[in-house]
Amino acid sequence: MSLQFRVLGSIAVLLVLSLLCGGTLLILHARSVVEVEVRTAFQGAENSVRDTLQSDVQHTVTMRQVVSSFEGQRHVRAALINEQEKVIVSSEIGRLKDPAPQWFARLMMPPPLSARFNIKLPQYPCVVELTSDPRSEIADVWDHASDAFVAMLLFCAATMTAVSLAVAYALRFFRRFQTGLLAISDGGYDARLDAKGPPEFVALAQGFNHMAGRLKTFSESNQRLQQQIQNVQEEERSGIARDLHDEVGPYLFAIQVDANILAKSAEPQTRSMGTAIRDAALHVQTHVKEILRQLRPVSSLDFGLEPAIADLIAFWARRHPDIRFERTITATPGLDRRGEDAVYRIVQESLSNAVRHGRPTRIEIVIADQTDRVMVSVTDDGGGLKQDLPGGMSLGQMGLMGMQERLSMLGGHMTVEGGRGVSIRAFLPKVRELEIA
Ligand SMILES: Nc1ncnc2c1ncn2[C@@H]1O[C@H](COP(=O)(O)OP(=O)(O)OP(=O)(O)O)[C@@H](O)[C@H]1O
Ligand SMILES: [Mg+2]
Numbered sequence: 001m002s003l004q005f006r007v008l009g010s011i012a013v014l015l016v017l018s019l020l021c022g023g024t025l026l027i028l029h030a031r032s033v034v035e036v037e038v039r040t041a042f043q044g045a046e047n048s049v050r051d052t053l054q055s056d057v058q059h060t061v062t063m064r065q066v067v068s069s070f071e072g073q074r075h076v077r078a079a080l081i082n083e084q085e086k087v088i089v090s091s092e093i094g095r096l097k098d099p100a101p102q103w104f105a106r107l108m109m110p111p112p113l114s115a116r117f118n119i120k121l122p123q124y125p126c127v128v129e130l131t132s133d134p135r136s137e138i139a140d141v142w143d144h145a146s147d148a149f150v151a152m153l154l155f156c157a158a159t160m161t162a163v164s165l166a167v168a169y170a171l172r173f174f175r176r177f178q179t180g181l182l183a184i185s186d187g188g189y190d191a192r193l194d195a196k197g198p199p200e201f202v203a204l205a206q207g208f209n210h211m212a213g214r215l216k217t218f219s220e221s222n223q224r225l226q227q228q229i230q231n232v233q234e235e236e237r238s239g240i241a242r243d244l245h246d247e248v249g250p251y252l253f254a255i256q257v258d259a260n261i262l263a264k265s266a267e268p269q270t271r272s273m274g275t276a277i278r279d280a281a282l283h284v285q286t287h288v289k290e291i292l293r294q295l296r297p298v299s300s301l302d303f304g305l306e307p308a309i310a311d312l313i314a315f316w317a318r319r320h321p322d323i324r325f326e327r328t329i330t331a332t333p334g335l336d337r338r339g340e341d342a343v344y345r346i347v348q349e350s351l352s353n354a355v356r357h358g359r360p361t362r363i364e365i366v367i368a369d370q371t372d373r374v375m376v377s378v379t380d381d382g383g384g385l386k387q388d389l390p391g392g393m394s395l396g397q398m399g400l401m402g403m404q405e406r407l408s409m410l411g412g413h414m415t416v417e418g419g420r421g422v423s424i425r426a427f428l429p430k431v432r433e434l435e436i437a
Contacts, residue, residue: 004171011163015156022152027107030141035110038134041075042113045130049078049117053128063119066128067091074136081127088126093133100135100142108138173201180208187413187429189216219411226409230338241295248288255281305332305340309365312348316355323355327365332374334430342406342428343367343376346414349399350378350424358382358422373412376426385418 052066063080070078070091079090100108113132119125176193183191189212193205259281262274301308306329313325335343347365354363360382368375400416403426407414412428 004167007167008160008164012160015159019152019156023149026145026148030145031108031110034108034134034137034141037137038075038110038132039113041073042115042130042132045070045073045076045078046115049115049128049130053117053119063126063128064089070130075133077131077133079129079131081129083125093136096136096139098139098143100138104142104145105135105138108134108141110134169197173197173204177204177208180212184212184215186427187219187411189213189219223409223411227338237295241292244288244295245292252281252285252288256285301337301340301344305329305335305343305367308344309347309367312344312351313365316351320355323360324362325365326362327367329365329367330369332367332369334369334372335374335428336431339374339410339428339431342410342412343374343426345406346376346403346424346426347378349403353399353424354378354380354382354422358384360421370427372430374428374430376428377423379421379423381421384420385416385422 048069049066052062067078067080067089068091070076072094073091074094077091077093080088082088099105110132115130117128117130119128180191180193191212192209195202195205195209256278259274259278262270263278265271265274309327309329313327316323317325332340332343347367351363351365354360358380360380363378363380366375366377366379368377403414403424407426407428410428412426414424414426417423417425
């Protein structure tokens, strides 16, 4: 569940709970208001009827007047009832404006109140009956309560809107922060965050930018060191190769020449010794050549990356004519010799892995220029990573590790995706002008 959803969800639950509490308190208060109002009105009516009856009760006309004085009253109804309990005349409650809904009226309804006054007129004994009617009061309370509830609802909606805006703002910053961290983890040490907004965000952004700057410095000095080490190694090898070639080469040649002379001698024993010396010299020469080749390899990259990759493909295509090889290679300016060498080795190992472990029918090689980096991908449709088909021969599972090492030396990285087939993707930063100390 996302953080945004959690924060907004908890605030929404709190607001609903406070709405429920507020609503309950409102109803309890309104209920007591209705009860007090109706009871007060009823007691007033009761007192007024009692006063009237104490003064003048000589004629039924008076009683009719008493009843009609309650006409249009809001909370009390009066009726004149004869001996047979028949209503002679009764008052009507004042017209209700907008009656409250039934559920609300039922909640508010106070206990009914009634009072009867017996009037013992000699020729016309009767009863004046008063009853309470809270509907008008309940309608009033409904008016106020519904207004108050709508106001509370509006307040909750406004609070939710304000909180969602604040949370969205905060999360937008954290999303940028996350994107920056992802860029850093992909080796993009140039990523920087805008140090704007609230002080907490500014401090975080500054910390992030400082960290990215330091990482960039370390990575550049690391690359410089790697380059220096490689240069030193290459120089050393070239020196040894030169010495070997210059010191040993002429003597070997001289031995061969002398041995040839001996081999042509009339003396059979000298002839056979000459042949043996010549063969031994040839043997040593082959070995020296091999050592020289290892020290100063003649790379297929000497003719460019694209022909070198074409050679690799041709190598495997000759042995596996059933596999379709496809390649898309765009120009790769910005890769130095080490970069090209890494690309070549990655393609070489990926092709070899695909053919040996996957049994594919198609392998696609893409080398693409992506502004400040070069992307190399080798994708096959073989059995995928888990399925190492019989026939795969491993030299100790060093291939993928070697690729990683080569890439990290150059500040690059790679991903390996398996599924139906395997896709290797490597990313190499282009060479910047690194001052070599
Ligand atoms: N294209 C592929 N298809 C199927 N499996 C693969 C593929 N590439 C790599 N793998 C799997 O990943 C493992 C590791 O590959 P890696 O190149 O590191 O080692 P290896 O090929 O087994 O040995 P080495 O390369 O040292 O000779 C392989 O053993 C194989 O199981
Ligand atoms: Mg391998």
